[in-house]
Amino acid sequence: MLLLRFQNQILKMTENNLLYTLALQQVPNIGDITAKRLINHCGSAEEVLKEKKQNLLKIDGIGAVMLEALFKKSYLKEAEKEIDFIKANNIKAFYFNDKNYPEKLKHCIDGPILLFQSGNIDLENRHIISIVGARKITSNGIAFCESLVEALVPYNPVIISGFAYGTDITAHKAAMKHNLQTIGCLAHGLNTIYPQVHKKYMVEVEKNGGFLTDFWSTDKLDRNNFLKRNRVIAGISEATIVIESAEKGGSLVTADIANSYNRDVFAVPGRTTDLQSVGCNNLIKHQKAHMLSSPLDVPYILNWQLENDKKPAIQKQLFVELDATEKVIYNYLKENEKQQLDGIAINCNLPIFKVASVLLTMELKGVIRPLPGKLFEVI
Template sequence: MDINDLRYVLALQRAPNLGDRSAKKLIARLGSAEAIFKEKRQSLLKIEGIGELKLQALFDPANFEAAEKEIEFIKNEHLETHYFLDENYPEKLKHCHDSPIILFSRGNIQLNNRRIVSVVGTRKITSAGKTFVTQFIEELSPLNPIIVSGFAYGVDIAAHRAAIDCNLQTIGCLAHGLDQIYPKLHAKYVDDVLKNGGFFSDFWSSDKFDRNNFLKRNRIIAGLSEATVVIESAEKGGSLVTADIANSYNREVFAVPGRPGDKYSKGCNELIKLNKAHLLSSAADLVYMLDWKLHEDVKPVQQQLFVELDEEEQQIYDLLKEKGKSQLDAIALYCDFPTFKTASILLNMELKGVIRPLPGKLFEAI
């Protein structure tokens, strides 16, 4: 996008009371942001949902003054801009009715990977929650997904750190401009995130910090990804808002269940109870529901001569060697394992290159 186009887009985004949906409606009718500002007011008033109040705010000269200052910031900080009609705009976000008309990014974000997962949850993460986040992302790592979160305390930063440890791309969606980092304590993680991905925001450097921005930011977290995973959540919380937004976008939502009396399990349990989320006990559940197939997209692992299997893996391997191709439910029955646990063990064995999945939920030893 050239500077002239950017100037008009920013002025449009800056107009108070207009909003992204109305801005997109105007662009769809007139073809570009520049054309909107050159159109007669009477013609604009004929567009449904565009009233005098919005037009008055739209043509305020202060919008262009602010746009010029933001352009200087974008240039000086070497930020990338993502206009919703350009190729570099996140593909999944294009299909969200309320997505921002323009996003700003810093870092080395590559969105050509369709496997994008948002991981959210409480800021007061428990030790069990931390363990689950780490294990979940480790289990997913052979599939090379992008991990998205909000760079906040708790589940968010645990997800980013786990992704970095697994050398996965991770994206932090910020509730403020790219001129600052909140919380300040997380400044020490910024360089690692920039090396392994980067940051997105639709807020300007001149925007004042406001806690209400976090709820607005959540639509980007939900919209970027194929699925949203809620690890831990109290009865009320921002992660539940993100889950609701993801549902409104017809994206898959997963929640980790917990004991009924646990404070930070109540939100997840409620999502599952109301059929707003799939129950998630391991990465295998997500891989199965999203139909991610390791053998189709990842180079096959050459079977090693000596592969270390734990006792449960060895039990399944011996079963498959003896009986040949078997279905997941049958394996669980023969080995006396819960189905969800069997699915997780099978995924680990597949990653080790000792079994392979077949159509019809069948598995066989290699």
């Protein structure tokens, strides 16, 4: 009886925390970054909403305009209605500091303070990649996307995308075809689906994967929601892959966000005359993405290993000749172990474009290798 009472108390506390976090999420001028700062300072969203305004104003970065609407009771009433929706639809809600909140998203400064989930999602100890690209995907783009997912099946990755037209749904369908877990990151609440034509895929997605969003059931479908959603797509995965993109587009925004999170980005090159390859070619040209010419480039660059698969024995050639610049970089990596390209350039006093070229030459010589997170190390 005592145990049951204790369990009920925990449940009540959790729901109470959800209530106040939802209320805080609704306050204008307070985004995820500010909300986290307030919660971390006060201990919980409830404590934030019960704290005196003058005390909150002492927190760095918190101003009077920001707190103007903080204590309105209407936000709690709206939060109660949203909790009713969450309960009625068996939706899971995760806080940014929960154990079950996606690990990589925890490290994103603007990651959602709350994430809502439907389906059967399991991200623990899994390779996670995001596949994005043009909504008007070409037949070549479809073929590459399908061959990419098929080639990655032995590594059992989770395939993330936005459940939109074109590249997104192609990636989801390819994952489902090969029984891989796939997750749709939505730009709206879990009470609807956009586009409606993709509703027929929902049940299958939720059987082995599901949907994630930080939007409420009452949020209106807005163009800006898709750009906001892209930070989840980029942040939840270890790498973002752009299949096709025109000169401008949402997938390029996702790639930029992934780069800002220091995640790997891949882009599929195309002919210079192909409009849907301009964006990918530019990412590669400006060194914002690895060139993805073969599906197996992904596990190679991310250093994925198959289960029970020993790392390939790479035997360094004896007496490999290194030029003066290569020796500088080699000695630096030998002393400092794993380092990023930017750090190598700064500490070796070399331009970044020069370092990128030299690292590739050294990799071909078998003296260094790339690692996840744009790191390099001596073999």
